[in-house]
Amino acid sequence: MRPYSGLRNASFEIGLRQDVWVAMVNRRPVQISSRQSMNLNFSPADDGVWANRMVYICAEAINWCFGKDKQNPSRQVVPKI
Secondary structure, three states, X not given: OOOOOHHHHHHHHHHHHXXXXXXXXXXXOOOOOOOOOOOOOOOOOXXXXXXXXXXXXXXXXXXXXXXXXXXXXXXXXXXXX
């Protein structure tokens, strides 16, 4: 899927960051599907892109800790890229 750009992407990133915060405070999985617009490759990028990548990885770690299959140790936090 092609990453979003502009206002749509900025709105998604803000929503994801807020959902990560609420998920951590309430000890629950992240509600927003975080895979829809993230640029997950490890190519060189500016600090804003790297910050968004780290928020995505944090969301995946929260889902691993508080999600349905939290008892499955073989589940990968970050998918193979």
